[in-house]
Amino acid sequence: MIGTITLNPAVDRRYNIDILEKNTVKRTEDYMASAGGKGLNVSRVARILGEDVTGFGFLGGNTGDFIRNEISKLGINDSFTSINGTTRTCLNIIDDNNDNIEILEKGPVISKEDKNKFLKELELQLEKLDIIAISGSLPKGVDINIYSDIIKIAKKYNKKVILDTSGDAFLENLKSNPFLVKPNKEELENITGIRLDCEEAIKMAAHKILRKGAENILVSLGSNGMYFFGEEGNFKVDIPKIKIKNTVGSGDSSVAGFAYSFSKGLDIQDILKYANACGMSNAMEKGTGSIDIEKVNELRKKIKVRKI
Numbered sequence: 001m002i003g004t005i006t007l008n009p010a011v012d013r014r015y016n017i018d019i020l021e022k023n024t025v026k027r028t029e030d031y032m033a034s035a036g037g038k039g040l041n042v043s044r045v046a047r048i049l050g051e052d053v054t055g056f057g058f059l060g061g062n063t064g065d066f067i068r069n070e071i072s073k074l075g076i077n078d079s080f081t082s083i084n085g086t087t088r089t090c091l092n093i094i095d096d097n098n099d100n101i102e103i104l105e106k107g108p109v110i111s112k113e114d115k116n117k118f119l120k121e122l123e124l125q126l127e128k129l130d131i132i133a134i135s136g137s138l139p140k141g142v143d144i145n146i147y148s149d150i151i152k153i154a155k156k157y158n159k160k161v162i163l164d165t166s167g168d169a170f171l172e173n174l175k176s177n178p179f180l181v182k183p184n185k186e187e188l189e190n191i192t193g194i195r196l197d198c199e200e201a202i203k204m205a206a207h208k209i210l211r212k213g214a215e216n217i218l219v220s221l222g223s224n225g226m227y228f229f230g231e232e233g234n235f236k237v238d239i240p241k242i243k244i245k246n247t248v249g250s251g252d253s254s255v256a257g258f259a260y261s262f263s264k265g266l267d268i269q270d271i272l273k274y275a276n277a278c279g280m281s282n283a284m285e286k287g288t289g290s291i292d293i294e295k296v297n298e299l300r301k302k303i304k305v306r307k308i
Helices: 038-048 061-074 112-128 146-156 167-176 185-192 199-212 250-263 268-283 293-302
Strands: 002-006 010-016 031-036 053-059 088-094 100-104 131-135 160-164 217-220 226-230 233-238 304-307
Touching (some): 002 038, 002 112, 002 250, 010 061, 031 038, 038 053, 038 250, 112 146, 131 146, 167 185, 199 217, 217 250, 226 268, 233 268
Parallel strands (some): 002 131, 010 088
Antiparallel strands (some): 010 031, 088 100, 217 226, 226 233, 233 304
């Protein structure tokens, strides 16, 4: 079973329009609302892959109730901590040229009591989890080192943790030695100050992160594939061209593919194929955190992984 942690979940609302323009009124019949936040995207994709998933985090208000209802429909085990605040809403407006605008609310303030309840609930269920994926931003009221607290608890039970966050939260929590981190190119450039204009630069930046504490690192390059550096060696993943509809959630889908295939005991090259195939499949769908199993299996056959 995969455990997913979404401390700052959201109701994701997607609107598809013809073209993004300033100072206009747009009408659309192509829209949807879904249980969102990076960890819930991971949850959804892992469930599509057929894995049992338990979700942890904080939920409150009518939007929190909406998310609980949605994850129940998906068969995701609900271990979210109830709070007095209201879970945020995030908007994604996409036009026919695949240009988009995302508007992300900050969300509620989490109390110390709610944080402690969350950590206790997580520890109670760790024994049954194979791997844990921590994804996304931190809500207000939560210390920046909470991800380190989670990783330390997981290590007590010999559980692997994937950490997918950014900025100060990324750097601060590396010291707890997460099993895997997954920055994209822009994030890795910002964190390390190294311009990633060649393979040697990417390798240098990745190893800088490994020296700070991460055991393994995935570097996502979008349409140019992915690099992996870590205990199993260094690998470059080359991917075929695809027709893109919506890239939002593709990184989360890659995390789900990695967690799923790792939990099944596959070797690193097959794990990387799964991770990339899931990310690509999401980009081919309108929905966020959505994949097509048939496309995933087709893409896996076309993805090339080479040791570098």
